[in-house]
Amino acid sequence: MTAAPDPRPRDAGTGPSGVRRTAWLSPTAFDAALDALVARDGEDALVDLRADAYGHGAVEVERRARERGIRRFLRTAADARHVTPQRLVEPYGLLPGSTPVLRLTGEVIAVKRVPAGTAVSYGYTYRTRGEATIALVGLGYADGVPRLASSRAPVRVGAATGVVAGRVAMDQLVVDLGEHATGAQAGDDAVLWDDAATLSAWAAATDRAPEALTAGLGRRIQRRWGLG
Amino acid sequence: MTAVARVDTAAFARNVERLVARAAPSEVMLAVKADAYGHGMLDLAPVALAAGASSLAVLEISAALALRSAGIPNRLFAWLHGADSDFASAIEADIDLGVSSGRELQAITAAAAQLGRPARVHLKIDTGLRRNGALPEDWPALVTAAASAAAASRVVIEGIWSHLADASVEDDLAAIGVFETALAQAAALGVVPPLRHLAASSAGWREPRARYDVVRFGIAAYGVSPFDDLTAADMGLEAVMTLRTTVAPDAAPDGQCWIAAGYADGVPLAAHGASVLIDGRRCAVDRVEVDRTLVAIADPVDEGSPVIVFGDPTTGAPTAAEWAGWASTIGDEIITGAGARARREVV
Numbered sequence: 001m002t003a004a005p006d007p008r009p010r011d012a013g014t015g016p017s018g019v020r021r022t023a024w025l026s027p028t029a030f031d032a033a034l035d036a037l038v039a040r041d042g043e044d045a046l047v048d049l050r051a052d053a054y055g056h057g058a059v060e061v062e063r064r065a066r067e068r069g070i071r072r073f074l075r076t077a078a079d080a081r082h083v084t085p086q087r088l089v090e091p092y093g094l095l096p097g098s099t100p101v102l103r104l105t106g107e108v109i110a111v112k113r114v115p116a117g118t119a120v121s122y123g124y125t126y127r128t129r130g131e132a133t134i135a136l137v138g139l140g141y142a143d144g145v146p147r148l149a150s151s152r153a154p155v156r157v158g159a160a161t162g163v164v165a166g167r168v169a170m171d172q173l174v175v176d177l178g179e180h181a182t183g184a185q186a187g188d189d190a191v192l193w194d195d196a197a198t199l200s201a202w203a204a205a206t207d208r209a210p211e212a213l214t215a216g217l218g219r220r221i222q223r224r225w226g227l228g
Numbered sequence: 229m230t231a232v233a234r235v236d237t238a239a240f241a242r243n244v245e246r247l248v249a250r251a252a253p254s255e256v257m258l259a260v261k262a263d264a265y266g267h268g269m270l271d272l273a274p275v276a277l278a279a280g281a282s283s284l285a286v287l288e289i290s291a292a293l294a295l296r297s298a299g300i301p302n303r304l305f306a307w308l309h310g311a312d313s314d315f316a317s318a319i320e321a322d323i324d325l326g327v328s329s330g331r332e333l334q335a336i337t338a339a340a341a342q343l344g345r346p347a348r349v350h351l352k353i354d355t356g357l358r359r360n361g362a363l364p365e366d367w368p369a370l371v372t373a374a375a376s377a378a379a380a381s382r383v384v385i386e387g388i389w390s391h392l393a394d395a396s397v398e399d400d401l402a403a404i405g406v407f408e409t410a411l412a413q414a415a416a417l418g419v420v421p422p423l424r425h426l427a428a429s430s431a432g433w434r435e436p437r438a439r440y441d442v443v444r445f446g447i448a449a450y451g452v453s454p455f456d457d458l459t460a461a462d463m464g465l466e467a468v469m470t471l472r473t474t475v476a477p478d479a480a481p482d483g484q485c486w487i488a489a490g491y492a493d494g495v496p497l498a499a500h501g502a503s504v505l506i507d508g509r510r511c512a513v514d515r516v517e518v519d520r521t522l523v524a525i526a527d528p529v530d531e532g533s534p535v536i537v538f539g540d541p542t543t544g545a546p547t548a549a550e551w552a553g554w555a556s557t558i559g560d561e562i563i564t565g566a567g568a569r570a571r572r573e574v575v
Contacts, residue, residue, distance in 0.1 A: 019313070109310065119356065119395070120357075120358045174358065186331065215491065216491065
């Protein structure tokens, strides 16, 4: 596992110690997408680096893309003028049915067992249907997790997939894992999206394109290129 | 230029002064989490303290350590901890730590034992929000464990605290009741810390019974109202952040122009009925792309003309709160998102 340097200035106070928030970047998925581009487009194969490579980290994306033989990079709206929008997000696996390069996970901070009808988060807009395990996750809209996901988007902890319970807050969200998920505990990873299905569920729940979701991810999130 | 988030420190200082006066005699702990809601924590922390806040709330220990390194001597409160949180550094830097569970208390006392120095802790009761904090049934056990850690000089119990859900006046009063019960149970166990804190901007402004010793103001200080029925201007608060850009050179269809900021610069997505200010006129937003936004114009505009996406309402510009209404969210998300993405200019 190697941590790629984040090209952007780090927010004050977001050192390595603290709550774990990780955008895992898959070299396998990225290389496969690039190889397919080069096979199809040859020298015209291109990678759009705007918005810090749509949140993937432009420095490392460009380095890896050059290694795969890509020579064309887009950096401004003017560069992108004659390119179809689909081509811009292809390298990141963001077209429907592709494997996304970026998977978003957060840390479970606390787990509670609560009775049926328990109100959760600001405004008490959500109540648990039955007795439930609820998990507090250290990701919020300051991290680019849109508040529109409140009570709508899926989150997985271990084998259990639940829904965001009530309002997404600035730094936290709660997930209702339902009655049977008793194994979740503090320190676990919570997965917001890790494949085409979960990413498209998040995009639909938050009324935006997948590339807008990844581009929106905040600076507290560590970008890590993994082995797979 | 793409987009600039201009931060008006004088307006921020006046807002903090107003909140300090409102909360008195309770003290003000100013929330500077999420890089001061996107405004720049290290820039605004000294301003908040000079304007009368007595302490600062961050989210994580790492942010508190950055403030200490910058020379801030005041009380700093960090309350969201992960498995890798560095409690030893926090204790050495005199950071006040929120404690929500026996597990967290154990990790903190272990670090304190190793250092031979007590940690300053604030015990959290869950009064209904169901995020962190001990559930009422777990509260006596947490207080008992903290009291024995205090007796062993592993911790100094500085506070008891919680978060309100801001659901309704009745719900907040019910939460105050839970908080009172928790305080009474702690007192019966011999724990009577100097600081009780419950209210943030909403109850801090409106509910004197929730103010206790300290009010943790956040969003109001950044010039955004926490209420649906009261604007920031009604509260005498000024906009702190202005998101500006310019008319872009890109060719646009008749009756429209591109502005040089998009969602990657903090222009909110999923907004319906939004507008921006160009040459003193409101122009309707048609489409937001990654680095530019298409807007409708009544008359031709010059490339490079200034555009205000949101800012001071007295200039005719939309406020962050107006954008929040268009995007079905709250102003907190609008300013935090823009401040983190656009280039920041602190004046």
